[in-house]
Amino acid sequence: MAETLTIRRPDDWHVHLRDGEMLRAVVGDTARQFARAIVMPNLAPPVTDVAGAVAYRERIIAALPEGADFTPLMTCYLTDATDPSEVARGSEQGVFTAAKLYPAHATTNSAHGVSAIRHIMPVLERMADIGMVLCVHGEVTDPEIDVFDREAVFIDRALAPLLDELPGLRVVFEHVTTQEAVQFVEGAGDNIAATITPQHLHINRNAMLVGGIRPHAYCLPVAKREKHRLALRKAATSGSAKFFLGTDSAPHTREAKESACGCAGIFNAPFALESYLTVFEAEGALDKFEAFASENGPRFYRLPLNDGTVTLVREPVDVPGEISGLVPFHAGEMLGWRLAG
Numbered sequence: 564m565a566e567t568l569t570i571r572r573p574d575d576w577h578v579h580l581r582d583g584e585m586l587r588a589v590v591g592d593t594a595r596q597f598a599r600a601i602v603m604p605n606l607a608p609p610v611t612d613v614a615g616a617v618a619y620r621e622r623i624i625a626a627l628p629e630g631a632d633f634t635p636l637m638t639c640y641l642t643d644a645t646d647p648s649e650v651a652r653g654s655e656q657g658v659f660t661a662a663k664l665y666p667a668h669a670t671t672n673s674a675h676g677v678s679a680i681r682h683i684m685p686v687l688e689r690m691a692d693i694g695m696v697l698c699v700h701g702e703v704t705d706p707e708i709d710v711f712d713r714e715a716v717f718i719d720r721a722l723a724p725l726l727d728e729l730p731g732l733r734v735v736f737e738h739v740t741t742q743e744a745v746q747f748v749e750g751a752g753d754n755i756a757a758t759i760t761p762q763h764l765h766i767n768r769n770a771m772l773v774g775g776i777r778p779h780a781y782c783l784p785v786a787k788r789e790k791h792r793l794a795l796r797k798a799a800t801s802g803s804a805k806f807f808l809g810t811d812s813a814p815h816t817r818e819a820k821e822s823a824c825g826c827a828g829i830f831n832a833p834f835a836l837e838s839y840l841t842v843f844e845a846e847g848a849l850d851k852f853e854a855f856a857s858e859n860g861p862r863f864y865r866l867p868l869n870d871g872t873v874t875l876v877r878e879p880v881d882v883p884g885e886i887s888g889l890v891p892f893h894a895g896e897m898l899g900w901r902l903a904g
Contacts, residue, residue: 566877568849568900572869573836573856575600577698577737577758577809579671579828580623580635582606587626588887589814592832594633596902598869599861601698601809602635604663609640609675613653620658636660638698642675643682647689654695660864661696661735662686666717669702670783671813671827680721687725691732696864698735701744702784711768714784715743726751735863738763738811740784742794748805749798756863758809759799761838762829762892767792778825779890782813785827799839799855800848807859810835814889831892834882837900838893840875844900874903 575597580586593600602623604610610619616637623635639650639662653659664683665676677683690697702713703720726732736748736757748757762782767789770780780786798806812835813828820826831838836856843852861868878901882893 564877565849567874567903568840568852569872569874570853571857572598572871572873573808574598574860574869575810575812575835576735576807576860576864577601577603577760577811578832579603579605579811579813581814582619582622585814586622588889589812589830589832590623590626590633591628591631592835592886593812594627594631596832596836596873598632598871599634599636599866601661602637604638604640605665605671605673609642610637611640611642611645611675612649613656613658616653616658638663640665640675641677641683641686643678645683645686647686650686650695651689651693654690654693659695660866661698662690663698663700665700666702666704666721668704669700673700680725684728687729687732691729694733694865696733696735698737701736701739710785711787714739714741718743718747722747726755730754733863735809737809738784739795739798740787741791745794745798749803756805756807756859757798758811758860759795759806760809760811760829761831761835761842762786762811763792764796764799764842765792765838765892778820779829779892779894781820781825781827782811782829783827796842796846800843800846800851802848802851802854804854804859804862806855807863808839808856809860816888817885817890820890829892830886830889833886833891834880834893834898836873836875836902837880837898840900841898875900876903 578600665673667676701717739757812832814830815826
């Protein structure tokens, strides 16, 4: 049994770093493990243009711990009024690595999101022409659709028709949570990939609802039935280049999570690699972890693989109940691996 695992330095292809005091509290957790990260633009107000992305990138860099070697990769928050030329300019200047499609009101700070895909078709056509990646929060927001069905309905109503119309568009289906999403990505062309979070590999919807309402297990998209969790574990550990690491770490204070209308989001950054590796070991797929964590993502984004390595050691790690006023994923649990250094 291996006592250490050394892999090429990984990246996080979906993270929320927030801003201000929260940014300063959490960015070090991501920078300690990952060389790069796709940073979500759903601030208040959102990052919708090149100037806003440059300013936010500067704030992230200023908040990094001394000596950190970390590159934030910025995204453009799409709205019904987004100018295709602004998105293309940001891509050409190396400011925007991707653009983010939030259906309006789908999740935290998404009120300015897209009300209908037809409203942004000129933007998506330009992105397809230049090969720019579209990151998608894949849920419909119609109130008559059950929250547990919103991802599957999004595929049928929005994503599949979009790709029929723009078959060359490069899409990352973010934080997939269902068997239907896995099957869609597996059956699509090489221009479609997906990220998978640690929480959706570990928990099903019972974690939110059994023994009382458990707000720290609440995220969007919500965890689903056990069959979906098992489908995600199979996909992540399969060795398929279509699936890669994206934590969707989304910090909220304890007070915001435990309020009468608790915020959606799981703060998993402090022990992200340990959490993922626990799953890969349980599935007998330690040999597939490096590709999932360090290779599939940059290859899809057409970026170079990172230099350098990280090592995880088989040692027990007690996850604290609180870190900087935030309750981390696995709080109070013991994980079997520790990131060295």
